[in-house]
Amino acid sequence: MREETNFDIEEKFLQADQLIxxxxxxxxxxMLEEILAEVPDFGKAHNHLGWLFETKFKNLARAEEHYRLALKFSPDYTAAYYNYCYLLASLRKFDxxxxxxxxxxxxxxxxxxxxxxxxxxxxxxQGNFDDAIHYFRLHIKNSFDAKSIETAAESIKRCERKKQLLENS
Known part of the structure; x- marks a missing residue:
C-alpha cells in the first residue's frame, strides 16, 4: 500500500520551513503546530519543531520528544537522524x-x-581516541567535500594530540 501525499500539508510545511x-x-x-493538529503523524513537522525547540527556544526535553516522534512517523526522513544525533551528543546520551x-x-x-x-x-x-580516529578516517573515505575532509583531518590530529597528552599524564 502506497502512502498518500497530502499536498496541502506539504505546501504548508514548506511555508513553515521558509518562515524558519x-x-x-x-x-x-x-504553523508547524497547526500542521500537527491536523496531521499528528507528520514526521517532518515534528523534526522542524524539534529543531526549533533545541536550537532557538532551548527546550531540550521538547526537542527530544519531537525528534523521537519524527523518527517514529517518518523513519526515512534523514534530517531527523542528523538533528537527533546532534542533540543526543550535546546531552552526552551516548547509549x-x-x-x-x-x-x-x-x-x-x-x-x-x-x-x-x-x-x-x-x-x-568518551575518550576512546583510537576509535574516534578510525571513524574520522571513515568520514574522509565517504566524503566528497574538501572542507569536510579537512575538518576530519583536523579531528584526527586533535585526537592524536589528546591521546599523546593524556598518555603522558
Whole structure:
C-alpha cells in the first residue's frame, strides 16, 4: 500500500520551513503546530519543531520528544537522524546515540560521512581516541567535500594530540 501525499500539508510545511529561513520563528512554530493538529503523524513537522525547540527556544526535553516522534512517523526522513544525533551528543546520551547511529546507517539516502563524523565525535568525547580516529578516517573515505575532509583531518590530529597528552599524564 502506497502512502498518500497530502499536498496541502506539504505546501504548508514548506511555508513553515521558509518562515524558519526568514527567522520568523514564532510564526513557523505556530504553523508547524497547526500542521500537527491536523496531521499528528507528520514526521517532518515534528523534526522542524524539534529543531526549533533545541536550537532557538532551548527546550531540550521538547526537542527530544519531537525528534523521537519524527523518527517514529517518518523513519526515512534523514534530517531527523542528523538533528537527533546532534542533540543526543550535546546531552552526552551516548547509549541512545549509539543506537540511533546504528539505525541511521541503514536508512536510504543517509550521508555516511556525517554519521561517521558523529561516531568519531562520540568516541572522542568518551575518550576512546583510537576509535574516534578510525571513524574520522571513515568520514574522509565517504566524503566528497574538501572542507569536510579537512575538518576530519583536523579531528584526527586533535585526537592524536589528546591521546599523546593524556598518555603522558
Amino acid at each position: 529561513a526568514d527567522s520568523r520563528l514564532s510564526e513557523a512554530a505556530k 541512545e546515540l549509539e543506537k540511533l547511529l546504528q539505525t541511521a546507517v541503514g536508512v536510504s539516502g543517509i550521508n555516511y560521512a556525517t554519521l561517521y563524523n558523529e561516531y568519531g565525535l562520540m568516541r572522542e568525547m
